[in-house]
Amino acid sequence: MGEVREVAAPFVMPGPSGGAVRDRLRHLSAGDEEVLRLVGDLLGTLAARDLRVRCAAGLEHDGERWAERKRTLTQDSSSRWAGAITKATHDQWALARRGQLAHIQSLQAGVRTIAHRLSLPVGEKGSKHAPGGYRTRQEWFAKSRRLHLLSDRLRAARADREVGVVHVVRGGKRLLNTRHHLKAAQLTEPQWRQRWQAERRFLQADGESGKRFGNETIRVTPGGEVSIKLPAPLAHLANAPHGRYVLAATVRFAHRGEQWRDRVTAHRAVAYRIHEDTVRGRWYLTASWTIPPVKSVPLDAARANGLIGVDTNADHLAAWRLDEHGNPVGEPLRFGYDLTGTAGHRDAQVRHALIRLLHWAKRNDLSIAVEDLDFAADKTREKHGRRKRFRKLISGMPVSKLRARLVGMAAELGITVVAVDPAYTSKWGAQHWQKPLTGKNRKPTRHDAAAVAIGRRALGHPIRMGAPPRPLRHWGRTAPPPHDQSDRAGHRTVQAGTGTPGREGNRPRIPGPRTRSVRAGRGANAVDQNAQHRSERSAEHESWQQESLRSVTRNGSLFL
Known part of the structure; x- marks a missing residue:
């Protein structure tokens, strides 16, 4: 490996x-x-x-x-x-x-x-x-x-x-x-x-x-x-x-x-x-x-409200919005362009795709994260041999022109652009994010998952960790809908931070369709580990007395 x-x-x-x-x-x-x-x-x-x-x-x-x-x-x-x-x-x-x-x-x-x-x-x-x-x-x-x-x-x-x-x-x-x-x-x-x-x-x-x-x-x-x-x-x-x-x-x-x-x-x-x-x-x-050089926006300020991860491809830009915690928000978007024809036509296509992306970022007051791509070492025909189609695909990607235009157009709109290392973004994005983000009405592609990986790297979060939690299963049932969980729209699998007051306290009883039959005082000792009959707890070593066995013999069988 x-x-x-x-x-x-x-x-x-x-x-x-x-x-x-x-x-x-x-x-x-x-x-x-x-x-x-x-x-x-x-x-x-x-x-x-x-x-x-x-x-x-x-x-x-x-x-x-x-x-x-x-x-x-x-x-x-x-x-x-x-x-x-x-x-x-x-x-x-x-x-x-x-x-x-x-x-x-x-x-x-x-x-x-x-x-x-x-x-x-x-x-x-x-x-x-x-x-x-x-x-x-x-x-x-x-x-x-x-x-x-x-x-x-x-x-x-x-x-x-x-x-x-x-x-x-x-x-x-x-x-x-x-x-x-x-x-x-x-x-x-x-x-x-x-x-x-x-x-x-x-x-x-x-x-x-x-x-x-x-x-x-x-x-x-x-x-x-x-x-x-x-x-x-x-x-x-x-x-x-x-x-x-x-x-x-x-x-x-x-x-x-x-x-x-x-x-x-x-x-x-x-x-x-x-x-x-x-x-x-x-x-x-x-x-x-x-233009005289101006002091750029600090990286922490660019990450404050989350950002938009953008994956550059031969015919489109795959973009997905992420919040400040690195979680995908909403649906992925694609901004396509056609790189055939004259140089003027190609340039117009790139500008049209970028302006749509920038207007989306401007409406949501977000920064943009892109890969710091450089295909100079990959364009030699000796590296990919007979794969002429792949070589042509790499050579046709307007990486430097697109990056230069994105920076210039973003500066006019006051949008910050964050560059990240492109290593393993497509591979890890498809491995760790494509399947968890796939649903009944959403089929994200490998490029959409790469956009999530790029955004998480720009936010300072690891790509290979922190995937969305799977639904909690309890006795064969999946987690209830969001508004039927504790704290209303919260998720019971989310853990409180170490500095959160009362994180070890009892969960408050909120009346609702799932708690109306619970009697008062139920779960009062839920956080008292010594009161629980669990291994390596003092409750396991308390004095106890075995009840007498009641046996009834019927047709040679013993019933307890």
């Missing part, structure tokens, strides 16, 4: 570190679109050149080289545009480094799994915690070749990481590879070229606190007027003083518009990004800002 790993303690998830809103630039003139494309293409060329310099520097890059890059870009644009480009380049290089590390970890997991399975005899069965040998000699031979392939890839990736080499494509590697599969993507070469140029443009500026409306480069007034500080080579296109170009379109942020307006009115930093959607033929402006 395998050892049970140590379970991490639950914690309150911190709130979002920033916010972002987006609106469409409506009623742009042809001249406005032309200016935006010219500015974006120029700055995109400078960004590609700066990224090449940053990648060539590798791990030897320092503050002096950063300043040199910025001085070089300032000559062809402006100081603020150069600052925005160099910061975006640095962020892109850092993101590539994190992706490189994740790729190395995935290769290491694949190499370990294949090496372990190759060391086992062909056909040997695996256990629940470790895979077995390969099924056939042909599969063993194919995997031995794949082991050499992955080992070479791992060696090359490690060598690149040691010297600081990263592989970055401005515009996206996926879109670049689409150029070789235009027919499968249902695109023509001009359509692909238009999309490629739009992705490589650079039209974003970081905010500055204390400056007018929070941004000097891309400025948006509280009324929605958008103006851009043109780079030096395009200053002749300005239609406003100080080398600025004012767009004919205005923006109006319907979502979080008050927050954005409060920031720009107070001249607090707001970053902007302008991009073109070539499929729809529209231009959009995105505003973003950082």
Whole structure:
């Protein structure tokens, strides 16, 4: 039997570190679109050149080289545009480094799994915690070749990481590879070229606190007027003083518009990004800002009124409400979503499921408990072998996106989110809660039971103990209905706490349908153990006298 790993303690998830809103630039003139494309293409060329310099520097890059890059870009644009480009380049290089590390970890997991399975005899069965040998000699031979392939890839990736080499494509590697599969993507070469140029443009500026409306480069007034500080080579296109170009379109942020307006009115930093959607033929402006870290709600306060345990699945969220003692309350609920189709459709499905869950929690003033899931180590195809359907199921679960959206949306409604260790929640929930919670009119699933396990772990209660008590059986009869038990709605199998006054006293006699025939004084010595004829009690050793036997002989039988 395998050892049970140590379970991490639950914690309150911190709130979002920033916010972002987006609106469409409506009623742009042809001249406005032309200016935006010219500015974006120029700055995109400078960004590609700066990224090449940053990648060539590798791990030897320092503050002096950063300043040199910025001085070089300032000559062809402006100081603020150069600052925005160099910061975006640095962020892109850092993101590539994190992706490189994740790729190395995935290769290491694949190499370990294949090496372990190759060391086992062909056909040997695996256990629940470790895979077995390969099924056939042909599969063993194919995997031995794949082991050499992955080992070479791992060696090359490690060598690149040691010297600081990263592989970055401005515009996206996926879109670049689409150029070789235009027919499968249902695109023509001009359509692909238009999309490629739009992705490589650079039209974003970081905010500055204390400056007018929070941004000097891309400025948006509280009324929605958008103006851009043109780079030096395009200053002749300005239609406003100080080398600025004012767009004919205005923006109006319907979502979080008050927050954005409060920031720009107070001249607090707001970053902007302008991009073109070539499929729809529209231009959009995105505003973003950082939120200072706030002190999270204590864990005890989040547990005060109970909470809602949520189990994340491939097509739905299974939720069950629990009180502060860890007892399931009411009926389980499901919030389904469909993860097929486009990315926009999937994102809308996730948001719709989360908002229904959050509204339910808001109505009952409850916190939400979720699993701190991470399938990074489980998505390698070497771990699950031929189970392609299961691998696809795990890869399709939007764990990180769902968690990020849940935290952000919960913060807007003032709902606390508690994260718990996902170890054994599904297994122990089905083992200890699914059957006790099953009734005549309720058939909880394994996912519903897992939601109860998640909620109990978030409340600090053990999962494998504290299952609902079974009905008390007395002389073949089950416990009476709730309102026919002692203390009215109480249950006679519930024990009082050690600090409850009178817990050892006699049970009060309450007139009712089950006590009307009990005479007065009945049970007066119920709590006096010495008065009971039980083993190891003094009553057993009191003096007593056996009554005389009365025997009657009838047909040779003896009757007492």
